[in-house]
Amino acid sequence: MRTTTLLLHARGLAASVPLALSLGCAAQEPEAAQEPTFWQDVAPITSSKCAACHQEGGLAPFRLDDYTSAKARAGAIDDAVQGGHMPPFLVAHDGSCGDFKDEATLTAEELDIIHRWATGARAEGTRAGAPPAPPVPTLEGGVDYMTPPIAPVADPENPLAAHDEWRCFQVDPGIDADRFITGYQVTPGVRSIVHHLTLYRVAPSEASLVEGKTNQDLMTELDDASPDRPGWECFGGPADGLPFQPVFGWAPGQDVVEFPGRTGAPVTTKDHFVVQVHYNLHDHAGAAAEDSTRVRLRYEDTVERRAVFIGDDGFLTSLFEPDGPDTLPPGQQNAATTWSRTREELALDPALPPIEVLGVMPHMHERGRTFELRVASGTQESCIARVDDWDVHWQGVYWYRTPPLLDPSSSIKVTCSFDTRDAEAPALPGWGTQNEMCNANILVALPMTP
Ligand code: HEC
The missing domain is CATH 2.60.120.230 (Jelly Rolls)
Incomplete structure (x- = not known):
């Protein structure tokens, strides 16, 4: 058994009980007796299920592709995974309601390995052969748009949003043929204040819902109303009088999103975007640092x-x-x-x-x-x-x-x-x-x- 385990470890795989048994090993609960180590047992799990976010440049505030960093947080890691908070997956996915793609979820064996490591000696093991962290997720083939830099301010007089600013910005997609958005990735400039972002489609040259005005007339008026600041205030939609055509909504927790099943959201050469950013200033005493958020879109020519x-x-x-x-x-x-x-x-x-x-x-x-x-x-x-x-x-x-x-x-x-x-x-x-x-x-x- 010992030899089998070591062999599997050397190839960077977590030795699991069923695997050992399938190799003809008769030992009872052989793994339970062994102290798991970080590089041999934990890293194979965290590398595939945590490190995409928990690494240098990732979404999460600390690394899990590093022994020292993981060891320092072993208790929190155990709590987070046993409690089902990490990896983040908010909807019930135990079959009781909806059948979701949930590949990131940890198996009972993985939970057990993490628990034994975190509550045991938290040994390091040997790094050689351990899997490297996967690359930070990025939307391949995307085109980047930036919202204009703005230091948001809340309006305490507004009972519906006393701690927030909602700002809309007009963005020209710059496409030369009708296309389909098949994926998106939003990267806030200041994560702590960007509460959500919605991308709407608006054709500037078309008639708005206000008699005698095009959509562009309205957007220009709205933008000109605050000449010292980019964009305009907007709740709910892009603005009264503009068509309501959301393409997608982003909120914290989403990283790379790709539409499944060969689907895509149409964008024509006539369209512009209105990008709405909801700044949450509740924890920033009503004002915060300057934000400029990146919206990366992937276009394709055809979808089904x-x-x-x-x-x-x-x-x-x-x-x-x-x-x-x-x-x-x-x-x-x-x-x-x-x-x-x-x-x-x-x-x-x-x-x-x-x-x-x-x-x-x-x-x-x-x-x-x-x-x-x-x-x-x-x-x-x-x-x-x-x-x-x-x-x-x-x-x-x-x-x-x-x-x-x-x-x-x-x-x-x-x-x-x-x-x-x-x-x-x-x-x-x-x-x-x-x-x-x-x-x-x-x-x-x-x-x-x-
Ligand atoms: C989709 C990205 C993502 C993945 C995947 C992910 N994390 Fe996190 N994790 C975060 C972010 C962002 C935070 C900080 C914000 C928060 O706490 O919600 C965080 C916070 C944590 C914390 C701090 C305490 C807590 O519960 O908030 C722990 C511990 C943690 N993660 C462990 C893990 C482990 C272990 C895995 C894999 C089994 C994992 N995370 C997978 C993004 C991720």
């Missing part, structure tokens, strides 16, 4: 289906209803709100056959606790995404291995719960970090011709 993000939030839209807004009672551990929409209300053509939902991105703010998205079709109702322990810092897009379907009679039902124990008055929906949202974003695949 259109990828369309559909975002809705019945809690937020209650702000505009005559008997609204809905509010959350203060002082509760679990203040819940529920809303629903039919497929048609989501602006999906009733003539289309069942539509595949490729991915989901739940969105709430800092008081968010739980989130659930269900689909009802006829008498059937099923859960397609659930977050049991919301974390505002992790808002990935989660991709389905088996995409759920929305048939023409389907409706979606979204339930969010919030911890309002720190609130003195009923909490309002709104765009500010201290207001709340119960926002479901789904990425659907639609046929090429609308």
Whole structure:
């Protein structure tokens, strides 16, 4: 057994019990008796499941491709993986609700190895032969756009966003033929303040929703209203009067995102982008350092289906209803709100056959606790995404291995719960970090011709 183990170690593989047994070894629980070492046992796991973020230049604040750094945080590592916080994956993926691609999850054996190392001698082992950290993820073949440098400031007078600034910037994609966006990567200049980013498509030369004005007329007016600062203030969408055509939404926790299933978001030569950045200044006393965020887009000439993000939030839209807004009672551990929409209300053509939902991105703010998205079709109702322990810092897009379907009679039902124990008055929906949202974003695949 000893020889087998050493051989496997020398090739940089974690010696696992089933592997040892399959080699004809009869020893009972041979690994349990051995002290795992960092380079031989832990690094093969952290290299494939942690180091893409936890390395020099990665998304995470410390390295896990280095013995000294990992050893110093062994207890936290064990807590984070046993508690399911790391690697970050917020939606339940135990089969109870939706079938997600979740390759990053740790196996029971990997959890056991980390636990034994972290709570044992935390030995180093020998570095030779241990796997190197994978490259920092980057979107290959991407084109970079930068938002203009700006030092955001909050407007304490605005009850819907007293700790935030929402700014929109017009960006020319500079493409010479109609294309499809098939992937994106957003890299904030100042991570601690960039709360989310949405990219909208707007054709400057087309008529706006304001009589007699083109979209460009409106954008120029908006931009000129604050000549000393780039862009304009914008909540919810690119601005009143501009068409609402989101291409994607980014939030902390997303790194490289590639649309699955040969889908892409169309962009024509007539289009510009409006890039909306939500700056959260809550922890920065209302002002922060200058940010310039990079948006990297990958274009392709052809795809098989259109990828369309559909975002809705019945809690937020209650702000505009005559008997609204809905509010959350203060002082509760679990203040819940529920809303629903039919497929048609989501602006999906009733003539289309069942539509595949490729991915989901739940969105709430800092008081968010739980989130659930269900689909009802006829008498059937099923859960397609659930977050049991919301974390505002992790808002990935989660991709389905088996995409759920929305048939023409389907409706979606979204339930969010919030911890309002720190609130003195009923909490309002709104765009500010201290207001709340119960926002479901789904990425659907639609046929090429609308
Ligand atoms: C997608 C990128 C990513 C991956 C993959 C990832 N981490 Fe992290 N990790 C982060 C970021 C960013 C932070 C800091 C922000 C935070 O704590 O949420 C962090 C924080 C941590 C912390 C600090 C305590 C805590 O729970 O927040 C530990 C410990 C940790 N990670 C361990 C791991 C381990 C172990 C793995 C692999 C099994 C891993 N991480 C995988 C990005 C990642």
